[in-house]
Amino acid sequence: xxxxxxxxxxxxxxxxxxxxxxxxxxxxxxxxxxxxxxxxxxxxxxxxxxxxxxxxxxxxxxxxxxxxxxxxxxxxxxxxxxxxxxxxxxxxxxxxxxxxxxxxxxxxxxxxxxxxxxxxxxxxxxxxxxxxxxxxxxxxxxxxxxxxxxxxxxxxxxxxxxxxxxxxxxxxxxxxxxxxxxxxxxxxxxxxxxxxxxxxxxxxxxxxxxxxxxxxxxxxxxxxxxxxxxxxxxxxxxxxxxxxxxxxxxxxxxxxxxxxxxxxxxxxxxxxxxxxxxxxxxxxxxxxxxxxxxxxxxxxxxxxxxxxxxxxxxxxxxxxxxxxxxxxxxxxxxxxxxxxxxxxxxxxxxxxxxxxxxxxxxxxxxxxxxxxxxxxxxxxxxxxxxxxxxxxxxxxxxxxxxxxxxxxxxxxxxxxxxxxxxxxxxxxxxxxxxxxxxxxxxxxxxxxxxxxxxxxxxxxxxxxxxxxxxxxxxxxxxxxxxxxxxxxxxxxxxxxxxxxxxxxxxxxxxxxxxxxxxxxxxxxxxxxxxxxxxxxxxxxxxxxxxxxxxxxxxxxxxxxxxxxxxxxxxx
Amino acid sequence: xxxxxxxxxxxxxxxxxxxxxxxxxxxxxxxxxxxxxxxxxxxxxxxxxxxxxxxxxxxxxxxxxxxxxxxxxxxxxxxxxxxxxxxxxxxxxxxxxxxxxxxxxxxxxxxxxxxxxxxxxxxxxxxxxxxxxxxxxxxxxxxxxxxxxxxxxxxxxxxxxxxxxxxxxxxxxxxxxxxxxxxxxxxxxxxxxxxxxxxxxxxxxxxxxxxx
Numbered sequence: 001x002x003x004x005x006x007x008x009x010x011x012x013x014x015x016x017x018x019x020x021x022x023x024x025x026x027x028x029x030x031x032x033x034x035x036x037x038x039x040x041x042x043x044x045x046x047x048x049x050x051x052x053x054x055x056x057x058x059x060x061x062x063x064x065x066x067x068x069x070x071x072x073x074x075x076x077x078x079x080x081x082x083x084x085x086x087x088x089x090x091x092x093x094x095x096x097x098x099x100x101x102x103x104x105x106x107x108x109x110x111x112x113x114x115x116x117x118x119x120x121x122x123x124x125x126x127x128x129x130x131x132x133x134x135x136x137x138x139x140x141x142x143x144x145x146x147x148x149x150x151x152x153x154x155x156x157x158x159x160x161x162x163x164x165x166x167x168x169x170x171x172x173x174x175x176x177x178x179x180x181x182x183x184x185x186x187x188x189x190x191x192x193x194x195x196x197x198x199x200x201x202x203x204x205x206x207x208x209x210x211x212x213x214x215x216x217x218x219x220x221x222x223x224x225x226x227x228x229x230x231x232x233x234x235x236x237x238x239x240x241x242x243x244x245x246x247x248x249x250x251x252x253x254x255x256x257x258x259x260x261x262x263x264x265x266x267x268x269x270x271x272x273x274x275x276x277x278x279x280x281x282x283x284x285x286x287x288x289x290x291x292x293x294x295x296x297x298x299x300x301x302x303x304x305x306x307x308x309x310x311x312x313x314x315x316x317x318x319x320x321x322x323x324x325x326x327x328x329x330x331x332x333x334x335x336x337x338x339x340x341x342x343x344x345x346x347x348x349x350x351x352x353x354x355x356x357x358x359x360x361x362x363x364x365x366x367x368x369x370x371x372x373x374x375x376x377x378x379x380x381x382x383x384x385x386x387x388x389x390x391x392x393x394x395x396x397x398x399x400x401x402x403x404x405x406x407x408x409x410x411x412x413x414x415x416x417x418x419x420x421x422x423x424x425x426x427x428x429x430x431x432x433x434x435x436x437x438x439x440x441x442x443x444x445x446x447x448x449x450x451x452x453x454x455x456x457x458x459x460x461x462x463x464x465x466x467x468x469x470x471x472x473x474x475x476x477x478x479x480x481x482x483x484x485x486x487x488x489x490x491x492x493x494x495x496x497x498x499x500x501x502x503x504x505x506x507x508x509x510x511x512x513x514x515x516x517x518x519x520x521x522x523x524x525x526x527x528x529x530x531x532x533x534x535x536x537x538x539x540x541x542x543x544x545x546x547x548x549x550x551x552x553x554x555x556x557x558x559x560x561x562x563x564x565x566x567x568x569x570x571x
Numbered sequence: 572x573x574x575x576x577x578x579x580x581x582x583x584x585x586x587x588x589x590x591x592x593x594x595x596x597x598x599x600x601x602x603x604x605x606x607x608x609x610x611x612x613x614x615x616x617x618x619x620x621x622x623x624x625x626x627x628x629x630x631x632x633x634x635x636x637x638x639x640x641x642x643x644x645x646x647x648x649x650x651x652x653x654x655x656x657x658x659x660x661x662x663x664x665x666x667x668x669x670x671x672x673x674x675x676x677x678x679x680x681x682x683x684x685x686x687x688x689x690x691x692x693x694x695x696x697x698x699x700x701x702x703x704x705x706x707x708x709x710x711x712x713x714x715x716x717x718x719x720x721x722x723x724x725x726x727x728x729x730x731x732x733x734x735x736x737x738x739x740x741x742x743x744x745x746x747x748x749x750x751x752x753x754x755x756x757x758x759x760x761x762x763x764x765x766x767x768x769x770x771x772x773x774x775x776x777x778x779x780x781x782x783x
Binding site for chain 1: 630631632633635637645649652653656660701705706707708709718721722725726727729730731733734735736738739741742743744745746747748749750751753754755756757759760761763764767768771772774775776777778779781
C-alpha cells in the first residue's frame with residue numbers, strides 16, 4: 001500500500017468533480033465564503049488557450065477524423081476520455097449493452113456537450129402521478145423554477161417565450177435566426193402540426209459578465225476560445241477561484257469518502273495520478289459531482305464497519321435506476337436545396353430550431369402506445385467539409401460517373417442533407433443499474449463498475465414513433481429518406497449510455513427507505529454528504545440533463561449555505 | 572459599442588485574433604494530407620501505384636474553370652495517408668486490399684486492351700476502361716470487381732478533394748470564420764426556396780411542388 005499523505009488543512013467543503021454539478025457548487029459556495037478544495041480526476045483545461053476553434057480538417061492528420069483515442073475527431077474538446085479511458089475499464093453484465101462516455105479533464109463533459117438547455121416541466125417532476133410508471137420527484141417544478149432562472153442568467157441561454165404545455169420558458173437571451181434548411185423544416189412541421197420553435201442553447205447571443213457574444217463559427221464542440229458558450233471552467237470555476245476561496249487539484253482520482261466514528265464524512269482519499277500516491281483531504285462537508293455513475297461508484301467503494309454496503313446505502317438503492325435518453329435518428333436528402341447560391345450556414349454550434357414534445361393530450365387520453373415524450377433535434381446544411389463530404393453521392397444520386405461532369409454535379413448536391421434525432425424519456429426500471437464488479441480494479445487499484453441495462457417496450461415504441469415522424473417530415477419536404485431503421489433494429493434505438501445522458505443511481509425522495517438522498521440531494525444516512533451531479537435524478541425527462549444539474553446543484557448549494565448559517569451543519 | 576459588461580464587438584475580434592488557432596489558419600500550408608513540414612512520405616503506394624493513383628485522381632476530379640484537379644489539391648497524398656490510417660484503426664487490410672487490388676485489376680484490363688499499364692495508356696484508352704466500371708448498375712457482370720473498387724476509390728477521392736483547401740473554396744463552403752452579426756438564411760436564397768416549394772424544381776433530382 002502506498003504511503004498515505006494527509007493534508008493538515010481542513011476545508012469547509014471538498015468537491016469531487018468539476019463538471020456542471022461540481023462547478024455550480026464551487027461557484028455558489030465560494031462566493032458564499034466557504035473554503036473549498038475541488039478534486040478533478042483529469043488534467044487542467046482552459047478553452048481560451050486550448051480550443052481548436054477555426055482550424056481546418058485539411059490542416060491536421062486524416063482530415064481530423066475520429067480515432068479510437070478521439071472518437072469525435074481531432075478537434076473535439078475532450079482531451080482525455082471518450083468511450084474508453086485508458087487504464088480505467090468498466091464491465092458489462094451478460095446480456096447488457098451499455099456505453100459510458102467519461103471526460104477526464106477540468107470541466108468534464110461541459111467542454112464538448114451540445115449546450116442544449118431545456119427546463120423540465122411540471123409534469124416531468126410527477127410522472128408517476130401522471131401515468132403510474134417510474135417515480136415522482138420529492139420536489140415540484142415551482143421548487144426548482146427560481147434556480148432555473150439563476151442558472152440561465154449565469155450561464156447564458158438563448159430561446160424564445162412560447163407558453164407551450166410542459167415546456168417552461170426561461171430567462172432567455174434572443175435566439176439566432178434560423179438557417180435556410182431549418183426554415184424549410186419549420187414549414188413542414190407547421191403542415192404536420194408539430195411545434196417547431198427556436199432552440200434553447202447555452203450559447204451567448206449577447207455579451208454577459210465579460211464574456212463576448214457568439215461569433216457563429218458553429219464549433220462549440222471544439223470548446224470556445226472566447227468562452228461564448230457555457231463551460232464549467234470558464235463560467236463557474238475560474239471566476240470562483242478569483243475569490244481566493246477555491247483551491248483546485250487536478251489529476252486527483254478519488255478512491256473513497258472517509259467517515260469518522262460519528263458516521264459523518266471527514267473528507268476523501270484520492271490517488272495523485274502524477275505520483276501514484278494516496279492523499280487524504282479533510283472537509284467538513286463533502287459534495288460528490290463525479291458524474292452520476294462515478295458518484296455511485298465512490299459511495300459503493302466507501303465501505304467501512306459502519307457502512308458495510310457502501311456509504312449512504314442503507315436503502316440498498318445506490319447504483320439503482322440508472323437511466324439514459326432514448327435516441328433514434330433518420331437522415332434525408334432534400335432535392336429542393338440543390339444548387340442554391342452559396343451562403344454561410346454555420347450559426348451557433350447546434351440547431352437554431354427544435355421541436356418540443358407535442359402529444360401530451362393524446363398520451364393522457366391513452367391514444368399513444370408508449371408513455372412519455374421526446375423532442376426532435378435537427379441538423380444539416382453546408383457544414384464544414386471533412387473526409388466524408390459528398391463521398392458516396394456519385395453512387396447514390398448520380399449513378400456513378402467521373403470527370404468534369406461529376407465534379408460539377410457534386411457541387412450542386414452539397415448542403416442538401418438533413419438529420420433528425422429524437423431525444424426521449426426513459427422510464428427507470430429494475431434491470432438497469434450499476435454495481436461494483438468484484439473481480440476488476442482500474443489502474444489506480446479502485447474497483448470498477450459493472451453495468452446492467454435494459455430498454456422497456458415504452459422506449460422501443462417511442463423510437464418507432466420517432467422513425468415514423470422523421471420520415472414523414474422528410475417526405476413532406478419532398479425529400480428522400482437516406483438512413484432509417486426498422487423493427488429488425490429495434491427502430492434504431494441507441495445503446496444505453498450512447499446518448500451520454502446517464503442520470504439516476506442515487507435517487508432523491510421523501511423516504512429514507514426508498515431513496516438515497518433527500519430533496520436537497522443530502523444523503524439520508526450522512527448529513528454532511530451531498531451529490532450535485534445527475535445521480536439524484538428520479539426520472540429522465542426528454543429535457544437534456546445539464547440545465548437541471550445546474551439548477552438542482554444551485555439549490556443544494558444554497559441549502560448547504562443556509563444550513564451552515566443555522567448551525568445544523570458545522571463549518 | 573460597448574455594452575454594460577464592457578465587451579464591444581471590436582474587443583471580441585481582438586480577443587478572437589489572440590486565439591492561437593488563428594495563427595494556423597493564416598499559415599501558408601495548403602493542400603497536403605498532413606500539416607507536417609517537408610515532402611510527404613508515402614505509407615501505402617509504391618512508385619508504380621503512385622503514378623496510377625495520380626492519373627486516376629485527375630480522371631475522377633479534373634481541373635475545370637472553377638478549381639484545379641484532385642492531384643493539385645493533394646488528394647493522392649490524402650489517399651495514401653487515409654488508407655494507412657484506416658488499416659491501423661480497423662486492424663485489418665480490407666480497404667488497402669480493395670484499393671491496391673483494384674489498381675492491379677486496372678493494369679490487367681489495360682494490358683488486355685492496349686498492352687500497356689493503365690498509367691501509360693492514352694487518356695482515351697483509360698476512359699474506355701473507366702466507362703465500363705464508373706456506372707455500377709450498367710457494369711457487366713465480369714467487370715463488377717472493377718466497379719466495386721472504383722466506387723470505393725471515388726468515395727475517397729471525392730471526400731479528399733472537397734475537404735482539401737482547394738475543395739473547400741470550390742464548393743464553396745463559406746463558414747469557419749467569425750461573423751460580426753448573424754442574420755440567418757439569406758432572404759434571396761429563401762425566396763428561391765419558397766418559389767421551389769410552390770412550383771417544384773427540376774435539378775439533378777426532381778423536387779415536386781408542396782401542394783396545398
